[in-house]
Amino acid sequence: MMDFLDYLGRNYADIFAHTIEHMQLLGVSLTIAVLIGVPLGIYLTTNEQLASTVLQAASIILTIPSIALFGVMIPILSTIGQGIGFLPAVIALILYSQLPIIRNTYTAINNVDPNIRDAAKGIGMTTLQRLWKVEIPNGMPLIMAGVRTATVLSIGIGAIAAFIGSGGLGVLIDMGISRGNQNMVLAGAIAISILAIAADFGLKKIQVKFSPKGI
Amino acid sequence: MIEFTNVSKTYPGGVKAIDDVSLTIEHGEFVVLLGPSGCGKTTLLRMVNQLEDITEGSIAVEGKNIHDLNKIDMRREIGYVIQSNGLFPNMTIEENVMVVPNLLGWSKEKRAERFDYLMDLIGMPPENYRGSFPHELSGGQQQRIGVARALAADPPVMLMDEPFGALDPIIRSRIQEEFMDIQKKLKKTILFVSHDIDEAIKLADKIVLLKDGEIQQFDRPAELLNRPVNDFVSEFVGEDSVLKSLNLYQVKDLQATLDLPAVEGSPDGKVFHPHDSLRHVLAHLLHPSRQYVYVEGEDGTTNGPVSVEHIEAFVREITA
Incomplete structure (x- = not known):
């Protein structure tokens, strides 16, 4: 125990730097994932057939082990000189985030009370007005829940991306294992856990703030 | 004024939901579409604001064929109230009531003034409810707000789909009476769906009794009760029709x-x-x-x- 605290005392700056790296990776990939997943989820509510195909594809992506996905991307992205590093990690996290984000958005919009939808239509809202004024606000808690799931998922998978040189807290675990340094592994693991809990908590606050008061 | 001319609706597969309905609702008249479930009354109502398509025939509102009008614009000029009130849970009561004036681009002052007027009309103090949310209100209050929302842009025509159907009998009866008072003042042209003969008798200037998409009788309530034109009508109005009709005479x-x-x-x-x-x-x-x-x-x-x-x-x- 003393040993571990001693390690933390000597390496806190390094751990902090890796945490920042990890958050950058998450920030970039989640922003892009939301920008793709939310509009796609909304669009799918208008196209039932495409919806089942896309949701199935997203489910399949989630079952691919992350190491395998990185492996597949190396030769592809090598053609543009980005086989390892930040870019493949971001792409992987975007792909893994799609299922929770698309599925929750799709369900949120589809689950809006048909009576409310009918009233919105009957009083003369356009399709876009219904979406902005009624369907998205009422679906907000569920959409945000999807983003939270995607975040926690990405924090975990982001650690594995250290193997392809993306940086982040996974580096501590990776190096700790190869050097047989238990304290290093422990520091990385604990930092990732704290990050996951903090992100989930923070997003929950955001969810409450952005969800309309009346629902 | 609403005019149905030889209106029919046939679903793919040949089921006729509405069969050659011709009907004129005069300006300021309160007409109830009455009938057992599946008779087509709601379909007929929803054809007026184009939530349902028409297969044959035409409908005119205030003298204009609805097919010549922009769907979105014409809906904003027709009040619409549904059974489960359809209030938007994410909006405050003021936002809910003022949703159509907002879409029409009314100024903030004009909206606030209209909100106060409407809340007074339905007997709910505007200041107490302005910032409340629908879930904070009782069922009866929510339904009153639903009525206020439909009246917001002062539409000449109102469509009401069993608006009081989900309320308990005591509240329902009270709101029916309040609504009658409002109607006496405003003289809207109202098309109202109900499956409850007592409600129809109480509210209607005229009743349209429907069965399988066809009009059985279109008459004043007392006539419907006392002079049914066929067996279906006399069965529907019930054996106590005479007793019911005495309600209508003073x-x-x-x-x-x-x-x-x-x-x-x-x-x-x-x-x-x-x-x-x-x-x-x-x-x-x-x-x-x-x-x-x-x-x-x-x-x-x-x-x-x-x-x-x-x-x-x-x-x-x-x-x-």
Whole structure:
């Protein structure tokens, strides 16, 4: 125990730097994932057939082990000189985030009370007005829940991306294992856990703030 | 004014939901579409604001064929109230009520003024509810707000799809009466769906009784009750139709058919007001201890006596 605290005392700056790296990776990939997943989820509510195909594809992506996905991307992205590093990690996290984000958005919009939808239509809202004024606000808690799931998922998978040189807290675990340094592994693991809990908590606050008061 | 001309709707597969309906609802008239479930009443209503397509025929609102109008614009000019109130849970009461004026781009001042007016109209103090959310209100209050929302942009025509159907009987009856008072002031052209004959009798100027998408009878409530045109109508109005229809007649209607002498001294029975319903009078007279009642005359006299026989004679006349 003393040993571990001693390690933390000597390496806190390094751990902090890796945490920042990890958050950058998450920030970039989640922003892009939301920008793709939310509009796609909304669009799918208008196209039932495409919806089942896309949701199935997203489910399949989630079952691919992350190491395998990185492996597949190396030769592809090598053609543009980005086989390892930040870019493949971001792409992987975007792909893994799609299922929770698309599925929750799709369900949120589809689950809006048909009576409310009918009233919105009957009083003369356009399709876009219904979406902005009624369907998205009422679906907000569920959409945000999807983003939270995607975040926690990405924090975990982001650690594995250290193997392809993306940086982040996974580096501590990776190096700790190869050097047989238990304290290093422990520091990385604990930092990732704290990050996951903090992100989930923070997003929950955001969810409450952005969800309309009346629902 | 709403005019249906030979309107039909056939679903793919040949099921006819609406079969050659022609109907004119005059300006300021309150018409109830009545019938068992599946008779097409809601479909007929939803055709007016183009939530349902028409297969054949045409509908005109305020003299304009609805097919020539922009769907979105025409819906904003028609009030629409549904059973489960359809209030938007994410909006405050003010936002809910003012949703159509907002879409129409009214100024903030004009909206606030209109909100106050409407809330006073439905008997809910505007200041107490402005910032509340729908879930904080009781079912009856939510339905009142639903009515206020439909009235917001002062539409000449209102469509109401069983608006009071989900309320408990006591609240329903109270809101029906409030709504009648509002209608007396505003004189909207109203098309109202109901499956409840008592509600229809209470509210309607005229009733359209539908079965399998066809009009069975289009008449004033008293006519429908007392002079049903076919077996379906007489069965639908029920065996107590005469009793129900007495609700629609007042003491003064009875007086008009009789020439009652004025009573000297104090009458030996209850004295009814000219606006009391005949059903009320009959219910009073049916008690074995009472033989006669009296009615107030126009010039402050008390006329009578009136007995059960007089009401029987009146019923013979209205059902003849």
